[in-house]
Amino acid sequence: MGNKISRFRGNYEFLSNFYPCTISVDNLIFLSSEAAFQAFKCALAGEREQFQYLDAVKAKKKGRQVLLKPDWEFVRLDVMSKIVRLKFEQNPQLREKLLATGSAELIEGNSWHDNFWGDCDCPKCQKITGQNHLGKILMKLRDSI
Numbered sequence: 001m002g003n004k005i006s007r008f009r010g011n012y013e014f015l016s017n018f019y020p021c022t023i024s025v026d027n028l029i030f031l032s033s034e035a036a037f038q039a040f041k042c043a044l045a046g047e048r049e050q051f052q053y054l055d056a057v058k059a060k061k062k063g064r065q066v067l068l069k070p071d072w073e074f075v076r077l078d079v080m081s082k083i084v085r086l087k088f089e090q091n092p093q094l095r096e097k098l099l100a101t102g103s104a105e106l107i108e109g110n111s112w113h114d115n116f117w118g119d120c121d122c123p124k125c126q127k128i129t130g131q132n133h134l135g136k137i138l139m140k141l142r143d144s145i
């Protein structure tokens with residue numbers, strides 16, 4: 001108890017949504033959970049296909065250009081939970097690695113001011129407690145498998 005994984009890098013890069021792995025969601029194939037997540041932002045189902053086979057960086061960029069689902073703000077946590085669950089269900093070697101983190105607290109520490117999915121630790125954000133939703137989703141999933 002008491003241990004903390006506060007950067008999804010190195011040995012823990014697999015916890016990041018940018019980690020390359022194949023995920024199938026609703027008959028579409030994505031190369032990272034980030035790409036799947038970005039695809040499901042789209043208001044138009046037909047637009048999702050364009051996110052297949054994009055790497056995470058390109059998918060994130062593309063995600064800024066699409067028309068968002070009108071209720072995106074309210075459903076994005078559920079969408080992320082579903083995609084992260086599929087990532088670990090469909091990639092057993094990653095599931096084993098997630099289980100191997102034991103009871104460590106998982107925090108997506110970052111320096112890019114993301115205090116929603118993670119917790120930015122730059123000087124400017126120091127006083128903000130990140131909501132760490134990605135870390136919470138991962139811990140909840142770990143508890144359930």
Ligand SMILES: [Zn+2]
Nearest residue numbers: 113120122125
């Ligand atoms: Zn910051």
